Amino acid sequence: MSDSWDYSVFWDETINQIRQRIDVQEYNMWFSRMLYTRAEQDLIIVSVPSSFYRDQVRQRYLSEIEGTLQELSGSTIHIDFDINKTVSSTFSIDKNKSELKSAQIPEAQNGFGFSLSSDESKVLKRDHHKLGHSEQTAILTKSERHPLLNPDYTFENYVIGQNNSFAANAAMAIVRDPGTAYNPFLIYGGVGLGKTHLIQAIGNYIHLNMPEKKIIYVQMESFTNEFIHAIREQKTHIFKTKYRNVDILLIDDIHFIQGKNETQEELFYTFNALYENKKQLVFTCDRPVAEIKDLTDRLRSRFERGLNVDLQPPSYETRFAILNKKIEAWGIDIPEESLNIICNNITTNIRDLEKALTKLKAYVELVSKDITPEITKQQLKDFFSVTSKKNITVDLIMREVATYFNLTAQDLKNKKRTQSVAFPRQIAMYIARDITEYSTTEIGTEFGGRDHSTVMHGCQKIADVMKTDPTIEPIVSELIRKIKQEGSRS
Ligand code: ADP
Numbered sequence: 495m496s497d498s499w500d501y502s503v504f505w506d507e508t509i510n511q512i513r514q515r516i517d518v519q520e521y522n523m524w525f526s527r528m529l530y531t532r533a534e535q536d537l538i539i540v541s542v543p544s545s546f547y548r549d550q551v552r553q554r555y556l557s558e559i560e561g562t563l564q565e566l567s568g569s570t571i572h573i574d575f576d577i578n579k580t581v582s583s584t585f586s587i588d589k590n591k592s593e594l595k596s597a598q599i600p601e602a603q604n605g606f607g608f609s610l611s612s613d614e615s616k617v618l619k620r621d622h623h624k625l626g627h628s629e630q631t632a633i634l635t636k637s638e639r640h641p642l643l644n645p646d647y648t649f650e651n652y653v654i655g656q657n658n659s660f661a662a663n664a665a666m667a668i669v670r671d672p673g674t675a676y677n678p679f680l681i682y683g684g685v686g687l688g689k690t691h692l693i694q695a696i697g698n699y700i701h702l703n704m705p706e707k708k709i710i711y712v713q714m715e716s717f718t719n720e721f722i723h724a725i726r727e728q729k730t731h732i733f734k735t736k737y738r739n740v741d742i743l744l745i746d747d748i749h750f751i752q753g754k755n756e757t758q759e760e761l762f763y764t765f766n767a768l769y770e771n772k773k774q775l776v777f778t779c780d781r782p783v784a785e786i787k788d789l790t791d792r793l794r795s796r797f798e799r800g801l802n803v804d805l806q807p808p809s810y811e812t813r814f815a816i817l818n819k820k821i822e823a824w825g826i827d828i829p830e831e832s833l834n835i836i837c838n839n840i841t842t843n844i845r846d847l848e849k850a851l852t853k854l855k856a857y858v859e860l861v862s863k864d865i866t867p868e869i870t871k872q873q874l875k876d877f878f879s880v881t882s883k884k885n886i887t888v889d890l891i892m893r894e895v896a897t898y899f900n901l902t903a904q905d906l907k908n909k910k911r912t913q914s915v916a917f918p919r920q921i922a923m924y925i926a927r928d929i930t931e932y933s934t935t936e937i938g939t940e941f942g943g944r945d946h947s948t949v950m951h952g953c954q955k956i957a958d959v960m961k962t963d964p965t966i967e968p969i970v971s972e973l974i975r976k977i978k979q980e981g982s983r984s
């Protein structure tokens with residue numbers, strides 16, 4: 495969302511709500527020919543077929559549309575009309591039919607910008623008559639859905655095991671009485687362990703059971719981009735209104751804020767405004783808050799104020815339960831032996847488990863229902879190794895180690911031998927030797943063309959230091975964990 499604004503969820507929902515308020519004929523007359531085309535900050539551009547049509551819509555509905563948008567988004571979004579004579583008429587709301595009717599209708603002379611042939615009038619009447627049941631159900635299911643949340647991320651779909659029960663129970667306590675129990679609530683843990691699922695489950699539950707609560711779910715990255723954009727356009731007041739007027743603010747992946755000073759300041763004030771009004775705040779992070787670098791102390795203390803709970807990698811039993819739940823939901827049959835093989839080989843996280851299962855599912859559907867242990871191993875062979883080694887390069891290791899020590903990867907490649915560079919360089923060499931298959935010669939080449947004996951010496955040095963200095967081993971382990979995590983992400 496860095497440069498383009500997407501308000502289509504708000505637009506769709508606005509149209510949906512208005513559809514429920516007005517007569518169906520009126521709806522079809524005016525709304526079926528408005529087409530969301532694009533957006534800018536605070537602005538949606540809608541295509542309509544003629545200037546007459548635009549003026550009519552403005553006069554009749556503009557304030558209602560903008561009012562609904564304001565309600566949904568928490569900020570003022572204006573509408574601008576773009577005249578596009580090819581906007582087709584879709585009298586039927588039924589998707590299949592509108593496809594049939596997507597022919598271009600020229601602007602006619604009747605002032606409405608379009609003419610109704612007698613056939614179309616019949617379609618209009620017939621559809622109006624038929625609308626009844628299915629249309630209403632469609633509206634119902636759609637309006638139950640929160641436009642910013644994935645409807646599959648629910649508590650019902652979340653398998654609870656030892657690795658996540660603390661976090662899941664806290665989340666379920668929060669939704670019973672948002673803003674009071676644990677505020678803020680922060681979930682942290684590595685990639686693919688279920689942070690996004692859990693934070694969205696909170697949103698989905700509250701949306702369904704307390705529909706009057708205004709909920710915003712946003713990725714930290716989008717929040718940041720939106721804010722930068724608001725500054726550039728001198729519209730920060732709108733940004734503030736949007737985020738300070740919610741009941742539930744869910745921000746995913748807050749580690750992204752590291753080093754972004756202005757966004758940190760803005761989030762700090764947003765936090766205070768909501769917190770003082772007992773609004774619920776939930777965050778996720780890929781590491782403990784203490785490990786986010788370049789974070790102001792005051793924001794750090796806000797994040798740490800409520801309850802911080804981590805998600806651990808799932809145990810064998812939980813992995814098995816998750817796979818079972820998935821195949822049940824998909825309605826496919828995969829023998830227990832195969833599930834065992836997956837559980838034994840994929841221990842990292844749930845996203846990787848899902849990827850493996852998806853591949854087997856495709857095999858069942860496209861090739862054969864008879865899955866044997868041999869087929870399982872053969873089909874998932876690459877996958878099992880990919881998750882461990884393939885994506886970890888010396889370059890990735892240098893970058894992560896350098897970042898940790900406030901250096902650049904180039905510093906590690908350079909010839910400089912001061913202790914402040916030499917030690918991190920040796921740690922990076924040690925890790926490269928430990929977790930990749932590269933030879934010391936290959937590693938030396940990556941480190942600015944050093945000799946293999948230099949690499950061996952560096953590795954030995956770190957191995958020795960770790961035996962005598964107890965503070966080094968945790969740093970190395972943490973770096974290895976992060977590197978593996980980054981590697982599995984690419
Ligand atoms: P994260 O945000 O921590 O990287 P996600 O929430 O995106 O991880 O989870 C990755 C995938 O694993 C998602 O499809 C999610 O539904 C699934 N998943 C994670 N935890 C569980 C769980 N406890 N039960 C069922 N599915 C889970």
Ligand code: MG
Binds near residue numbers: 689690691746
């Ligand atoms: Mg996530």
